[in-house]
Amino acid sequence: MRNFTEGKRLPLVWVEFAIETTQSAVEPISNILHEAGASGVVIEDAADFQANEKSTEDEVYEFKPEDYPAEGVRVKAYFPENETVKTVVENVKTSINELPRYDVELGANKITLAKVEEEDWAHAWKKYYKPVVVSDTMTIVPSWEVYEPRNTHEQVIELDPGMAFGTGTHPSTVLSLQLMEQYVTKNDEVIDIGTGSGILSIAAAKLGAKQVTALDVDEVAVYSACENIRLNDVNEQITVQQNDLLEAVGTQEADVVVANLLADIILRLTPDVHRVIRPGGCFISAGIIGRRKQDVIDAFEREGFQVLRTAEVEDWVAIAVQAPEA
Numbered sequence: 499m500r501n502f503t504e505g506k507r508l509p510l511v512w513v514e515f516a517i518e519t520t521q522s523a524v525e526p527i528s529n530i531l532h533e534a535g536a537s538g539v540v541i542e543d544a545a546d547f548q549a550n551e552k553s554t555e556d557e558v559y560e561f562k563p564e565d566y567p568a569e570g571v572r573v574k575a576y577f578p579e580n581e582t583v584k585t586v587v588e589n590v591k592t593s594i595n596e597l598p599r600y601d602v603e604l605g606a607n608k609i610t611l612a613k614v615e616e617e618d619w620a621h622a623w624k625k626y627y628k629p630v631v632v633s634d635t636m637t638i639v640p641s642w643e644v645y646e647p648r649n650t651h652e653q654v655i656e657l658d659p660g661m662a663f664g665t666g667t668h669p670s671t672v673l674s675l676q677l678m679e680q681y682v683t684k685n686d687e688v689i690d691i692g693t694g695s696g697i698l699s700i701a702a703a704k705l706g707a708k709q710v711t712a713l714d715v716d717e718v719a720v721y722s723a724c725e726n727i728r729l730n731d732v733n734e735q736i737t738v739q740q741n742d743l744l745e746a747v748g749t750q751e752a753d754v755v756v757a758n759l760l761a762d763i764i765l766r767l768t769p770d771v772h773r774v775i776r777p778g779g780c781f782i783s784a785g786i787i788g789r790r791k792q793d794v795i796d797a798f799e800r801e802g803f804q805v806l807r808t809a810e811v812e813d814w815v816a817i818a819v820q821a822p823e824a
């Protein structure tokens with residue numbers, strides 16, 4: 499485990515992985531890319547471009563034909579160029595080619611790889627990123643936007659996620675934040691597993707947590723989390739560590755643990771959570787697709803946890819469970 503007080507330099511050259519596929523394959527392919535450690539997944543849907551062409555209203559976003567495939571969907575992901583990238587890409591291709599076994603139609607399944615300079619793409623998505631209203635009392639605001647809080651109780655989280663996951667636009671992040679508003683209370687100690695941009699840790703600090711540990715296996719995420727924590731002036735409450743799940747977390751205990759990961763990763767985590775969660779504490783997990791919801795609930799119940807609440811948006815599920823009392 500490494501402790502970061504200063505952000506690290508990011509890689510400057512990236513490998514862009516692009517695949518032309520079908521609408522129904524977008525979610526499983528995005529999951530494979532996220533699991534492989536992609537820093538950001540971009541979805542270019544021909545239908546979005548066609549709908550925009552027909553629209554007569556003023557558009558907020560600028561749609562360019564060259565950004566969209568002629569038909570179907572293009573999913574793009576970015577991996578730092580290093581000695582492991584070839585293997586990562588081969589593993590991604592193998593996993594994608596296994597999807598038809600699960601009745602996922604891949605369509606054209608045309609894959610292209612390109613080397614790109616960070617400057618060429620890392621900031622291009624920013625024009626699509628606008629404030630995200632999480633609830634009456636919480637809004638995520640891109641750091642370059644001018645934003646007037648809607649009321650005096652509103653918590654505003656400023657973010658520049660860079661290439662890490664966690665803009666606040668993904669349903670799994672919004673669901674995590676909404677459950678945290680319910681279960682994080684003043685002076686709590688919180689562990690955030692898979693912090694990405696640091697968004698959930700910053701929210702925990704703003705909700706009054708006195709100590710937050712933000713963990714991520716990916717150094718790009720660790721860099722981004724450090725930057726955003728500074729931006730929100732919550733450095734005092736949050737420590738960021740590069741770490742695989744709870745591997746190097748010692749005797750530390752938390753009142754709330756939050757993990758917006760994928761179902762399979764949460765299942766790897768469940769037997770280990772007792773170690774870090776206080777009796778009666780709350781575990782919020784998200785990033786679970788609908789058909790895996792019961793697997794995750796079963797795993798927590800086997801460990802003696804009780805479901806407090808589940809929340810769903812589109813096909814994404816978040817689950818809050820309570821640890822057994824001592």
Ligand SMILES: C[S@@+](CC[C@H](N)C(=O)[O-])C[C@H]1O[C@@H](n2cnc3c(N)ncnc32)[C@H](O)[C@@H]1O
Nearest residue numbers: 663664671692693694714715716719742743758
């Ligand atoms: C879906 S993103 C969530 C980001 C942010 N917490 C949010 O809610 O938007 C998942 C994050 O978990 C990290 N991750 C994946 N596997 C991990 C592991 N084994 N240990 C720690 N972090 C992991 C990824 O690097 C990524 O930043």
